[in-house]
Amino acid sequence: MHKKDIAKEMLRKRSNLSSEEALRYQSVIYETCLGVLKTARHVGIYVSFNDEVDTHHLIQTLLDSKIRVSVPKIEGSVMNFYEIESLTQLEPGHFGVHEPITRALTNPDCIDFMIVPLLAFNRSGYRVGYGKGYYDTYLKDINPYKIGIAYDFQEVAIEFQEGHDIALDAIVTNEGIIHVKK
Template sequence: MAEIVQSKRALRELQTTKLHDFLKDSTNKPKLAALYQRLFDSPAFNNSRTIGVTLSMDDELDTQPIIHEALAHDIQVAVPRTLPHRQMEFVLLEEKTQLNQTKFGTIEPVNGTVIAKNQMDVLIVPGLAFSRNHYRVGYGGGFYDRFLKGFEGVSISIATPVQLFEQPVWDVETFDVPIDQLIFSEDQEGL
């Protein structure tokens, strides 16, 4: 097991900067396109009827290509809405769905059809750091770890080269829920 080198808070700060720099570098577009394609080629994605995915913000992996690909293949898309006590629910992204920016800067639905957790076949889980053994460091709210408890579909995360670690360099806690599938480039070496 890798030595724990930083707190999750310090790692989040470092990873936010590294991810920002990676995403803003136009030479990385082919790498990103290849990661999206690996997701689109995966059996879990292709066999889905409904996927859950965030509406990305600046400095996050752009989820619009995922949303467009799903809709183009008649896969329903559901997006999260935060609730009190660090809970969330997913709402179908439809023509009538109205979106609004929260006080935290995230874009969320303000109306729409809420779907049950067990109605999603795939959940695309965001994060800042991922280990090859499928643990992740998210953005610090704990929303996804709470939601993943009891989730029966397939949880998938996409790791860019700057987000992938051979082993966790953070403290994996008892409430951390590993994701089912991690998408990264085969030529990526762990950091």
């Protein structure tokens, strides 16, 4: 199965998830993520969009806990992260995704945990994203603890990774944590 086919199937499955199920699953994912991030000093995290696992509550909790938070912004063909101090520092940007309006560019080496969006994942820690390669490019020269968050049904039992793909260290789902062995 090709990555584009996997992505299409997972977009369909995510959109078919009821609001009640999504809230229940997200609550478990949120609590599990907080446990994983208990030693975090600076978290890079995507701002959820459409049917993705919601990150807004997690971002707010991290900010309230005085953990530094940086979110991505697409600038031309490059993704950079900017530190925010409030969710009010976000506005619609590329693809309609909320992006930071701050000018506090984050040094990539300062991020100790990175929460990465995904459409699908496998047990080897690889993910199917949205096909632009922004995260793989950003992560290729740095080494934060990389966490994907997803619903358990987004797991696929095939190896689809390519040479440029960056593996995650863990995937947090509504069924728990999958630690990737490297």
